[in-house]
Amino acid sequence: MSNLIPAIKVKSLSFYYGTAKAIEKVSLDIYKNYVTAIIGPSGCGKSTFIKTLNRISELEGKVTVEGSIEFLGQNIYDARVNINRLRREIGMVFQKPNPFPMSIYENVAYGVRIANRSSKAELDEVVEFALKGAALWDEVKDKLDKSALGLSGGQQQRLCIARALAVKPKVLLMDEPCSALDPIATMKVEELIHSLRQELTIVIVTHNMQQATRVSDFTAFFSTDETRIGQMVEFGATEQIFSNPLDERTRDYVSGRFG
Numbered sequence: 001m002s003n004l005i006p007a008i009k010v011k012s013l014s015f016y017y018g019t020a021k022a023i024e025k026v027s028l029d030i031y032k033n034y035v036t037a038i039i040g041p042s043g044c045g046k047s048t049f050i051k052t053l054n055r056i057s058e059l060e061g062k063v064t065v066e067g068s069i070e071f072l073g074q075n076i077y078d079a080r081v082n083i084n085r086l087r088r089e090i091g092m093v094f095q096k097p098n099p100f101p102m103s104i105y106e107n108v109a110y111g112v113r114i115a116n117r118s119s120k121a122e123l124d125e126v127v128e129f130a131l132k133g134a135a136l137w138d139e140v141k142d143k144l145d146k147s148a149l150g151l152s153g154g155q156q157q158r159l160c161i162a163r164a165l166a167v168k169p170k171v172l173l174m175d176e177p178c179s180a181l182d183p184i185a186t187m188k189v190e191e192l193i194h195s196l197r198q199e200l201t202i203v204i205v206t207h208n209m210q211q212a213t214r215v216s217d218f219t220a221f222f223s224t225d226e227t228r229i230g231q232m233v234e235f236g237a238t239e240q241i242f243s244n245p246l247d248e249r250t251r252d253y254v255s256g257r258f259g
């Protein structure tokens, strides 16, 4: 792989819920226009980590962050950072599809309306662009005014991806985006992830190791020891992590002997 440009540089990141440390001193570069998978056993801090990347983790109450996360040359934890803009530039898709109880069109247009004043024609264009980007346009183009809640689970998840794409993010964070989907819907989302990396940088948390090998270019393996504090054990090209891991703990996990 040539041309590795970091989109996000995580430096010695530690994270606490109240006084409980959830992750310790994670450092890693997330490369632009590649897919990075975060894998590891339950409770090792994968979701916590991904949520620190756009400061969604701050919505969890009293939390403390140490270290830094550089995005576009700035520490995102700097007091001058505009959090709304940060979350538009680093969008997020969650485990369970969470469409708003409104029409398909309004779901996609929502964030754009908040971010800037747009004409109806501009909004129409963005909605079409985002739904096409999320490979959902053909299925919904004739029912844009219908409730999003009438869509299947897989369609709802692609709608949530379209909603994130509508505000033209540079990075998309996906926290187990397929865990509530059937195999066919999962395959569609995986194909989508593959094609989206032309335009975007993607970070995906997954429990499914086959999925990590199918969709990602790089993999970070997180784990905990007896302290129960999450740490990054190993990071590398996905092929290397799965075929020739350097750390014994990674080897045990990817071979299914642990976790």
Ligand SMILES: Nc1ncnc2c1ncn2[C@@H]1O[C@H](COP(=O)(O)OP(=O)(O)OP(=O)(O)O)[C@@H](O)[C@H]1O
Residues within 6 Å of the ligand: 017, 022, 040, 041, 042, 043, 044, 045, 046, 047, 048, 049, 060, 230
């Ligand atoms: N909102 C919260 N408040 C307090 N502790 C939390 C909170 N969310 C997570 N934790 C704790 O932080 C640690 C890491 O949790 P996290 O959900 O990030 O792990 P994970 O690797 O994503 O787990 P899983 O694979 O089960 O989703 C756990 O010990 C968890 O109990």
